[in-house]
Amino acid sequence: MMRYQILNALLHFLFFFIGAGIGSFLNVVIYRLPRNISVNNPRRSFCPSCQYQIPWYHNIPLVSWVLLRGRCGNCGTGISPRYLGVELFTALMFYAVFWTFKGDWATIPFWGPQVLCLWVLMSLLIAGTFIDIEHYLLPAEITFYGTIAGVLASVWVPGLQAQEVWWMGGLMSLASAAVGFGGLRLVVELGKLAFGRKKVAFEKPEDWSVTQPVETEPPIVTMGEDKIEWADLFGMQRPTDRLVVVCPKLQVNDQNFQEVTVELYVETMKVLGKDGKVETYDLENVTRLVGTASSVQIPREAMGLGDVHFMMMIGAFLGWQAVLFTIFAASVLGTLISGLTRLTGRAQWGKYLPFGPYLAAGAVLWVFYGPQVVAWYLMQVTGRGADY
Missing domain, CATH: 1.20.120 (Four Helix Bundle (Hemerythrin (Met), subunit A))
Known part of the structure; x- marks a missing residue:
């Protein structure tokens, strides 16, 4: 009976630790996949700061992060608590699944x-x-x-x-x-x-701009102190989606405007004057887009x-x-x-x-x-x- 209880306890620990090990691999997936880095090359995990390939004894699930106090063993840079959290959460989920669906130990396999x-x-x-x-x-x-x-x-x-x-x-x-x-x-x-549109009116004109800090990545819209990525506005690529900004002042490349309304689409932009005049731009040809905004109408999605x-x-x-x-x-x-x-x-x-x-x-x-x-x-x- 004692031997059975010991084996039982070891199996419970094993399935928990299997989950922690899978969680360690999931950390690799979470970091590399959105950055278009292969999950197999390099084969070993590496420090995001110094690129040091982490040896196995610094990569033991749950244990290493705690012993190293959340820092890289090579350069000392802090490692996000997310790594420990993913390992622990995955271990708990794996164990919960095992415990819930293991069935009757005496009649069917627990595995x-x-x-x-x-x-x-x-x-x-x-x-x-x-x-x-x-x-x-x-x-x-x-x-x-x-x-x-x-x-x-x-x-x-x-x-x-x-x-x-x-x-x-x-x-x-x-x-x-x-x-x-x-x-x-x-x-x-x-x-x-x-709920496809949200309109915000400002008490006083806010500075706004559209910039592209990294040429290979989508633009970023800055409105006052807030920033929003292009994909959050036009992620569904609908031709009818538009960002509408009422501008007391606006500069497009080397042109200056006053009291105009800007309509930004996925690939184009329109500047509408009070006199009814409309100027259309291809966004690929716009290198500078800054101004002030008195109100903004934002395209919104329920989800992506x-x-x-x-x-x-x-x-x-x-x-x-x-x-x-x-x-x-x-x-x-x-x-x-x-x-x-x-x-x-x-x-x-x-x-x-x-x-x-x-x-x-x-x-x-x-x-x-x-x-x-x-x-x-x-x-x-x-x-x-x-x-x-």
Whole structure:
């Protein structure tokens, strides 16, 4: 009996540490993928500051960051606590999946395909979440390849889609991916119609400009002390999206204007005078764009296409019921967090809030509690539960 308890404890520790090890790899993905750096070359992790390739004894999950006090062992530069956080969070998620879905130890294996598939999903959700928080994007390497992984997982484990036959699991995964993509895309378009513009009037004219500090990267719009990236304004590439700025003063290249309205589109710009005269510019030919603004109208999106693809991936893994639950849960969480940022005065004009983390949180809630919550709700409303 004692030997069994010791082996049991060791297995629990093993699965927790496996999660920490995967979290260490996810840190590599989170840092390199948005910077177009191969996750395989260089093979070893390196310090972002001095490029020193970290030896294995300085790269032990959870342990090394603490022992080195969050600093590079070579140059002493601080290493973000995010590295420790990702390792710890991944370890906790892996252990939670194992503990929740291990089944009856006496009758079925505690280690099974369902646990492996959900570990893959958790890894994708964690990587996507932290990339979206830092870079406001969800790479296709995560969303599209994750969708393929979800379909294959559902073929291997049809129970992910509440099916018993492999081919039905695959078909339901494809259908659920379509529901995830189409459902969230519909939310994007409806959100654009309802909340697609935001107008801000300033008490006194604010300095504003459009600059491109790095030639190979998109421009940045500066309005007073706030900055917003071009992709946050025109990420969907709609030809009708426009940033409208009412300008007491404006300079375009070597031309000066007064009391005009500027309409900025994805690739062009119009300057409208009070006399009805309109001048059109190709933004590629505009090298200087500065002025003052008395008001601004900002194009807004409910979310980006990366979120739509992220939802497609979630549907491929978890089914159409999870899609509906995740969208609802993410919307509630997003509304609460957004409301808190506004109440605390942390919200900036036109500032884009990444929705991917809320979708990931909604999916995690579904994995652990979703079917039970839905069954409880249906019981309260109809007096009958639901079969999942």
